[in-house]
Each structure stands twice: as structure tokens, then as C-alpha cells.
Amino acid sequence: MDTRRTEAFSDGVFAVAITVLVFGLLPIGGGKHVAQEEFSAWPRYVAYVVSFLTIGIMWLNHHALIAQLRVVNRPLLIMNLFLLMGVVAVPWPTTLVADHLAAGAEAATVTYGLVLLGISIAYSTMWFYIGMRAADVAQRADRPRERLKTLRFMAGLGGYALAVGVSFFSPGAAMTMYGLIAVYYFFEHLPRPMRRAEVVEAGLDLPAAEPGVASDL
Amino acid sequence: MDTRRTEAFSDGVFAVAITVLVFGLLPIGGGKHVAQEEFSAWPRYVAYVVSFLTIGIMWLNHHALIAQLRVVNRPLLIMNLFLLMGVVAVPWPTTLVADHLAAGAEAATVTYGLVLLGISIAYSTMWFYIGMRAADVAQRADRPRERLKTLRFMAGLGGYALAVGVSFFSPGAAMTMYGLIAVYYFFEHLPRPMRRAEVVEAGLDLPAAEPGVASDL
Amino acid sequence: MDTRRTEAFSDGVFAVAITVLVFGLLPIGGGKHVAQEEFSAWPRYVAYVVSFLTIGIMWLNHHALIAQLRVVNRPLLIMNLFLLMGVVAVPWPTTLVADHLAAGAEAATVTYGLVLLGISIAYSTMWFYIGMRAADVAQRADRPRERLKTLRFMAGLGGYALAVGVSFFSPGAAMTMYGLIAVYYFFEHLPRPMRRAEVVEAGLDLPAAEPGVASDL
Amino acid sequence: MDTRRTEAFSDGVFAVAITVLVFGLLPIGGGKHVAQEEFSAWPRYVAYVVSFLTIGIMWLNHHALIAQLRVVNRPLLIMNLFLLMGVVAVPWPTTLVADHLAAGAEAATVTYGLVLLGISIAYSTMWFYIGMRAADVAQRADRPRERLKTLRFMAGLGGYALAVGVSFFSPGAAMTMYGLIAVYYFFEHLPRPMRRAEVVEAGLDLPAAEPGVASDL
Numbered sequence: 023m024d025t026r027r028t029e030a031f032s033d034g035v036f037a038v039a040i041t042v043l044v045f046g047l048l049p050i051g052g053g054k055h056v057a058q059e060e061f062s063a064w065p066r067y068v069a070y071v072v073s074f075l076t077i078g079i080m081w082l083n084h085h086a087l088i089a090q091l092r093v094v095n096r097p098l099l100i101m102n103l104f105l106l107m108g109v110v111a112v113p114w115p116t117t118l119v120a121d122h123l124a125a126g127a128e129a130a131t132v133t134y135g136l137v138l139l140g141i142s143i144a145y146s147t148m149w150f151y152i153g154m155r156a157a158d159v160a161q162r163a164d165r166p167r168e169r170l171k172t173l174r175f176m177a178g179l180g181g182y183a184l185a186v187g188v189s190f191f192s193p194g195a196a197m198t199m200y201g202l203i204a205v206y207y208f209f210e211h212l213p214r215p216m217r218r219a220e221v222v223e224a225g226l227d228l229p230a231a232e233p234g235v236a237s238d239l
Numbered sequence: 240m241d242t243r244r245t246e247a248f249s250d251g252v253f254a255v256a257i258t259v260l261v262f263g264l265l266p267i268g269g270g271k272h273v274a275q276e277e278f279s280a281w282p283r284y285v286a287y288v289v290s291f292l293t294i295g296i297m298w299l300n301h302h303a304l305i306a307q308l309r310v311v312n313r314p315l316l317i318m319n320l321f322l323l324m325g326v327v328a329v330p331w332p333t334t335l336v337a338d339h340l341a342a343g344a345e346a347a348t349v350t351y352g353l354v355l356l357g358i359s360i361a362y363s364t365m366w367f368y369i370g371m372r373a374a375d376v377a378q379r380a381d382r383p384r385e386r387l388k389t390l391r392f393m394a395g396l397g398g399y400a401l402a403v404g405v406s407f408f409s410p411g412a413a414m415t416m417y418g419l420i421a422v423y424y425f426f427e428h429l430p431r432p433m434r435r436a437e438v439v440e441a442g443l444d445l446p447a448a449e450p451g452v453a454s455d456l
Numbered sequence: 457m458d459t460r461r462t463e464a465f466s467d468g469v470f471a472v473a474i475t476v477l478v479f480g481l482l483p484i485g486g487g488k489h490v491a492q493e494e495f496s497a498w499p500r501y502v503a504y505v506v507s508f509l510t511i512g513i514m515w516l517n518h519h520a521l522i523a524q525l526r527v528v529n530r531p532l533l534i535m536n537l538f539l540l541m542g543v544v545a546v547p548w549p550t551t552l553v554a555d556h557l558a559a560g561a562e563a564a565t566v567t568y569g570l571v572l573l574g575i576s577i578a579y580s581t582m583w584f585y586i587g588m589r590a591a592d593v594a595q596r597a598d599r600p601r602e603r604l605k606t607l608r609f610m611a612g613l614g615g616y617a618l619a620v621g622v623s624f625f626s627p628g629a630a631m632t633m634y635g636l637i638a639v640y641y642f643f644e645h646l647p648r649p650m651r652r653a654e655v656v657e658a659g660l661d662l663p664a665a666e667p668g669v670a671s672d673l
Numbered sequence: 674m675d676t677r678r679t680e681a682f683s684d685g686v687f688a689v690a691i692t693v694l695v696f697g698l699l700p701i702g703g704g705k706h707v708a709q710e711e712f713s714a715w716p717r718y719v720a721y722v723v724s725f726l727t728i729g730i731m732w733l734n735h736h737a738l739i740a741q742l743r744v745v746n747r748p749l750l751i752m753n754l755f756l757l758m759g760v761v762a763v764p765w766p767t768t769l770v771a772d773h774l775a776a777g778a779e780a781a782t783v784t785y786g787l788v789l790l791g792i793s794i795a796y797s798t799m800w801f802y803i804g805m806r807a808a809d810v811a812q813r814a815d816r817p818r819e820r821l822k823t824l825r826f827m828a829g830l831g832g833y834a835l836a837v838g839v840s841f842f843s844p845g846a847a848m849t850m851y852g853l854i855a856v857y858y859f860f861e862h863l864p865r866p867m868r869r870a871e872v873v874e875a876g877l878d879l880p881a882a883e884p885g886v887a888s889d890l
Contacts, residue, residue: 037254044690259478
């Protein structure tokens with residue numbers, strides 16, 4: 023399967039998942055004191071903003087990942103499915119946090135962090151699989167001098183794990199960490215793969231490129 | 240109509256349907272004991288994972304099916320509509336299972352199985368229609384030696400029928416079967432159609448290819 | 457604006473609107489007697505199937521309409537917006553019908569019919585506008601001998617108007633009519649526009665084709 | 674990243690956000706007097722129509738904006754994310770207005786206006802950034818004689834700010850203003866950028882065009 027279809031489907035899932043977050047903002051009570059209700063609903067706004075930025079950033083990183091690929095084979099499609107299973111689940115802990123951040127939200131922010139951690143693990147699995155099977159699926163050679171950048175990219179995984187631990191002591195601090203990790207990814211991202219010309223110039227080996235022919239499917 | 244538009248619309252429907260599953264995870268009670276509530280909600284997680292993988296796999300198979308086509312005519316569009324009618328309905332029995340798996344879920348898992356069975360029948364109808372009308376709509380010749388694979392692909396239909404029967408005795412076992420059928424499709428899929436060159440090499444007849452001209456519409 | 461973007465956005469709206477219909481199937485009560493509840497919920501299934509086929513058919517016809525165009529100008533974009541406003545609203549009368557078809561559904565099926573009538577009027581407006589401004593926006597010449605087909609295509613508009621009237625006496629009969637109109641469109645559709653070669657052969661005038669340049673926007 | 678992917682994702686978000694508005698129409702009570710309920714629900718219809726046209730017009734303007742671009746760099750992607758965060762939130766104040774327009778809706782229409790104002794600010798930020806970094810990201814030169822049109826385009830921002838103020842005195846008047854601003858954008862839009870040929874003819878400088886190479890990402 024070519025990467026275009028996988029991207030189109032994944033884009034659709036990201037777009038719907040990010041829009042579903044608005045349901046966390048909708049009023050439940052329907053009481054008369056709108057302004058008062060709206061002020062007391064501040065945990066909802068925090069949860070909305072953090073989750074929106076998180077899914078948005080994940081969408082950006084997902085493209086950086088898929089852009090590395092020449093073809094998508096069956097294992098990558100399955101891994102991508104598990105990744106999306108995490109992304110689609112994000113509105114769930116978001117609602118938990120919105121309902122409980124004001125008081126007693128330990129379990130909520132732990133769940134929040136575990137979902138994000140699961141997504142990070144799915145990303146990393148795909149990233150390492152692509153590295154291992156570069157000759158089969160990768161589009162362009164990796165820049166060796168940017169290995170460091172890959173490491174910095176993985177920092178999010180450690181950050182989410184840390185925030186899960188912090189959740190047990192301070193749900194508010196954990197939520198702040200989730201937000202800061204999203205902001206971190208405004209700046210940090212996967213290395214752009216080398217263009218064909220740069221690879222030749224650098225004297226590196228290119229993957230055997232027979233475009234559009236995956237090892238399977 | 241060309242296959243691209245049909246794929247784009249179908250992709251959109253699959254993407255929304257798979258994302259709607261998250262509504263089955265959202266908390267209803269809004270009580271204070273988050274952690275406790277979350278543990279007792281385990282049937283929701285089972286239902287979410289099984290349904291997500293099932294729709295995900297159906298999306299993969301849908302593409303393998305559409306990839307066989309050169310053009311999409313009116314009958315195929317209508318058949319595709321019935322297929323999507325089943326896919327969109329999946330969150331409904333998913334919610335039934337989530338609400339009742341802990342106790343008395345026979346009707347829920349029967350409904351679940353009947354929806355999946357309906358989708359399988361829609362797939363098979365399209366698959367046989369494409370086989371019968373290959374000269375009109377198919378893109379590339381079928382590989383005769385992979386007829387066996389087609390049969391193995393159809394195994395899901397029998398599996399769903401069996402699981403509907405099992406539902407009456409053990410909803411849990413039926414739900415496990417639905418999950419296993421999804422995992423089965425991680426590996427099993429429609430045969431890749433022969434490329435034009437392979438068809439010529441094999442001395443087979445090619446469908447009369449006038450790209451983009453369907454018999455109708 | 458080229459037609460591709462308009463189609464992509466409209467496809468997305470159709471895909472989401474058709475998927476939102478599943479919310480009409482979801483159980484409300486959450487009681488224990490699943491099977492019993494499911495049997496008594498038959499008006500939901502009727503409403504789901506009729507609305508799904510209706511939106512599905514509207515998507516097919518929307519493409520037949522857009523396929524006539526070379527470019528999309530501002531007036532067409534606004535008309536398309538009003539058309540989509542009707543399509544997105546369909547789940548609303550669907551829910552009304554689902555809740556009330558068993559008893560006292562006059563107002564529900566009238567609303568249902570009025571929404572579909574509104575969409576039909578939006579279609580017809582676009583269709584006549586395209587006819588009037590063919591030299592500016594149309595892609596290919598219309599086949600004069602298929603004017604009859606255009607008339608037959610408009611039959612749906614009259615059918616919806618009739619069904620609104622029938623609603624006041626028999627909501628069930630009106631709902632059946634809505635379903636039959638959808639099935640009618642399985643077979644009936646807008647005439648395929650003439651290909652450039654056919655136009656020349658028939659000695660007709662072609663619109664001045666400067667692809668991608670709309671009169672406005 | 675090329676503009677196509679950004680448009681596809683943004684289109685998806687706009688399409689879902691506009692469709693989510695239908696949830697504001699769905700009946701809550703489920704009582705027997707459908708017709709009566711429907712008449713008293715008029716604020717919902719007002720809110721639905723105004724919000725639908727507003728998001729629809731924003732989609733049109735979003736395309737006019739993206740059409741100016743040759744490539745999308747990281748800052749633009751982040752700005753676009755904040756813009757979409759506002760668009761996705763629109764169903765929230767829409768529900769507030771629908772629930773309270775009949776009486777005591779000051780806070781609701783203020784919220785409505787603030788969300789739209791936020792989106793306008795995000796648009797303007799992107800528009801000025803594109804102007805400042807034209808050599809890096811813009812596709813085609815701007816028409817100097819249409820600077821006035823840019824100013825007229827910005828009128829919406831002022832209109833939303835004014836309507837927020839009016840909300841404190843008359844929510845109904847404010848809602849009317851939101852609707853009129855949407856209608857205003859039926860006619861008013863961003864200037865079409867000059868085509869390459871027109872730029873050369875006018876003796877203007879073109880941005881150094883190396884298609885597909887952004888300064889970053």
C-alpha cells in the first residue's frame with residue numbers, strides 16, 4: 023500500500039479525535055447562571071487546551087514519521103492501527119481530568135499519562151522498525167549526525183512516564199507537565215531525512231529504491 | 240466514477256466510525272471514586288479494543304478490495320453503501336456489549352456478531368461481483384493460484400456466524416472470538432492482483448482496459 | 457477554487473453526517489433486558505436505514521453534480537454550503553422519527569420531509585445555476601437529448617413534497633415514501649455530461665475552456 | 674511540509690466541527706408533544722444556522738489563506754493549530770446560546786463572540802506572518818492595489834469585538850451581528866494573489882521559488 027492512503031486515513035482519525043474534544047466543553051447542567059457555571063468549569067478549559075495541543079503535535083509528528091517511508095507494509099499498518107487506538111482514546115482521560123481536576127484527580131491524570139505513554143511507545147516502535155527495515159520501507163537515508171535529534175525526540179516518552187509518577191502526588195503538576203511536553207514539540211521534531219542528492223554527496227548507501235513495491239501487501 | 244473518490248468517502252466514514260468508539264469509554268456517573276469506577280468498567284475496554292481492531296482491519300481489507308478495481312460503477316457504489324451502513328453501526332453493539340458483558344450479555348454479543356456478519360456478507364457480495372464483472376470493472380487479472388487465499392479470506396464470515404451461535408451460551412467466549420478474528424486478519428488478506436507484466440508473462444487474458452470509463456455513471 | 461477542494465470538504469461533511477446517524481441507535485436506558493429493549497426499538501432501525509440510504513444517495517448525486525464543473529466560483533460555494541447545512545441536519549429529524557414513529561409522529565415526519573425538501577431545493581438551485589452559467593463554470597456540454605433525464609432526476613423534489621403532505625395523515629406511509637425515494641435514486645441519476653469528442657461530433661458549442669480560471673475567487 | 678497535507682487535515686477538522694453542530698439540534702426531553710417542543714426550540718435553529726454559516730465561511734477563508742502559500746513551515750503549522758483550536762470550540766458557545774437565548778444569554782453570546790474573536794486573531798496573525806515572510810513561504814506576489822481589500826477583510830475582527838460589547842446589552846442583537854458578519858463574508862474575501870505572469874508584467878519582484886523546500890521541517 024502506498025503511504026498516501028495511510029496518511030489520508032490517519033489524518034481523518036486525527037481530525038475527528040481532535041474535534042471530539044469539544045464534547046468535553048459542552049455544558050451538562052443547563053442551569054440559568056451561565057457565567058457562574060462557566061467560571062467554575064475551568065478544569066475543562068485546561069483539559070481541552072492541553073489535549074488539543076497534544077493531539078495536534080502528535081499529528082505533526084505522525085507526518086514527520088510517515089514522510090520517512092517509501093511504502094507501507096502490513097506490519098507498519100498494524101502498528102499504525104495501535105497508535106491510532108491510543109490517539110482516539112485521548113478524549114476519554116481528558117473528560118476524566120475535566121471532571122476531577124478541581125479535587126481528587128490522581129486516577130484521572132494517571133490514566134491521562136498512561137494513554138499518552140502508550141501512544142509514545144507506539145511511535146517509538148514504528149520509528150525503530152523503520153530504522154531496522156530501512157532497505158525495505160524507508161524513502162531516504164537517515165542523517166547519521168542527527169541521531170542525537172532522534173534521542174531528543176524520544177524525550178517525550180520519558181516525560182510522560184515521569185508525569186504519570188508525579189500524578190500520584192500532584193495531579194495539577196502532572197497536567198502542567200503534559201502541556202509543557204506539547205509545547206516542547208512545537209520546537210523539537212524528527213530529523214528531516216536526507217534528500218537523494220545529499221545522500222550521494224555524503225557517500226552513503228541508499229536503500230534499494232523500487233518505488234511502490236512493498237515486501238508484502 | 241473513479242475509485243479515488245469512493246476510497247476518499249469510504250476512508251472518511253471508516254475514520255469517523257472508528258473514532259466514535261471513544262464515546263463508549265466516556266464516564267457516565269461522574270462520581271468521585273475515579274479509580275474504582277475505572278476498574279469496574281473493564282468490559283468497556285474490552286469492547287473498545289475489539290471493535291477498534293475490527294474496524295481497523297475492515298479498513299485494511301476495504302482497500303485491498305478497492306485496489307482490485309479500475310472503475311466503480313453504480314451497482315458497486317450501492318453495495319459499498321450497504322457495507323458502510325454496517326461499519327457505521329458497529330459502535331452500537333459495542334455499547335451494548337460494554338454495558339452488559341459483566342452479566343447477561345447474550346443479546347448484546349448476538350447483535351454484535353450479526354452486524355459483523357452483515358458486513359462480511361457485503362464484502363463477499365462485492366468480491367464476487369468484481370469477479371463476475373472483471374472485464375468491466377477490474378483493474379488487473381486475478382492470480383488463479385491464489386484462489387485458495389480468497390477462500391481463506393472468507394473464513395471470517397464463517398467465524399462470525401459461529402461466534403453468533405456461541406453467544407447464546409457464552410458471551411465472553413463470543414467476544415474473544417470476535418477479537419481473534421480481527422487478529423487473524425492481521426496476517427490474512429486478499430490476494431494482491433497480478434501486475435500487467437505478470438499477467439502477460441503468465442499468458443492470461445487481461446480485461447479490456449479503457450481506464451476511467453465505467454459501463455454506467 | 458478548483459473542484460477538488462470543494463469535493464474533499466463536502467465528502468468530509470457527508471462522511472461525518474452519515475456516521476453521526478449511529479448515535480440514533482445507541483441505547484439510552486441501559487436496562488438489563490437487552491433483547492426486549494432492542495425489539496421495541498424498531499423505529500430506530502427504520503430511521504437509521506432510511507436516513508443512511510438517503511444521505512448515501514445524496515453523496516452519489518453530489519458527485520454527479522460536481523463532476524459537471526470545471527471550476528467552483530463564490531456563488532456555487534455559498535449554495536453548496538446551504539446544501540450541506542441541510543445534509544448535516546438530517547440526523548435531527550431522524551432522531552425525532554426514531555423517538556416518535558411508534559405513536560404520534562406527525563410533526564417528526566413533517567420535519568424529516570422538510571429537511572429533505574430543503575436539500576432538494578438546494579440541489580436544484582445549483583443545477584439550474586450551472587445550466588445558466590455553463591460557459592463560466594461547466595466542464596463539458598450538456599446532452600440535449602438527456603433533458604428528460606434531468607426532469608426525472610427532479611422527481612425526488614416532488615416526492616419529498618408529497619410525503620410531507622402524507623405525513624399529516626400517516627407518518628408510517630411518509631417514512632416508507634422517504635425510503636422508496638432513496639431506492640429510486642439507486643437507479644436514477646443526473647445525465648453524464650458529454651465528453652469533449654462527443655460534443656464536437658454532435659456539432660455543439662463548447663464552453664470557452666480555460667481550465668482553473670473562475671470568474672470570481 | 675507541503676500545503677496539501679495541511680489543507681487535508683484542516684479540511685477534516687472543519688468538516689467534523691461543522692457537523693458536530695447538529696448535536697445542538699437533537700431533542701433532549703423526548704416528550705410526546707413534538708410539534709410544540711420544536712416551536713419553542715427556535716433559539717437552537719438560530720444558533721445552528723449562524724454557527725454553520727460562520728464555520729462554512731471560515732473554511733472558505735482558510736483556503737484563500739493557504740492558497741497564498743508555497744510551503745508550510747513549523748511556525749505556520751503551530752499557528753494553524755491554534756486557529757483550529759478555536760474552530761473546534763465553536764459548537765460549545767453555540768450550545769450555550771441555544772440553551773439561553775430565550776432569556777439571560779449575556780454570558781453565552783459574550784463567550785460566542787470571544788471564540789470567534791480568537792479565531793479572527795489567529796487568522797490575522799497567520800496573514801501578517803505570511804506577509805512578513807513572503808520570500809520564504811508565499812507562493813505568488815501580493816497585489817499592491819488590493820491592500821485595501823485586505824483591510825476590508827479584517828473588518829470581521831472589529832465586528833466580532835463590537836458584537837462582544839453589544840452582548841452585554843442585547844444578546845439578540847449580538848447574535849444578529851454574528852449572522853450578518855457571516856453573510857458579509859459571502860461577498861468579501863482575501864485578494865486572489867497575482868499569477869506569475871501578472872507579476873512579471875507588473876514589473877514586481879517574485880519570491881525566490883524553490884518549490885517544496887521550507888526553511889524548516
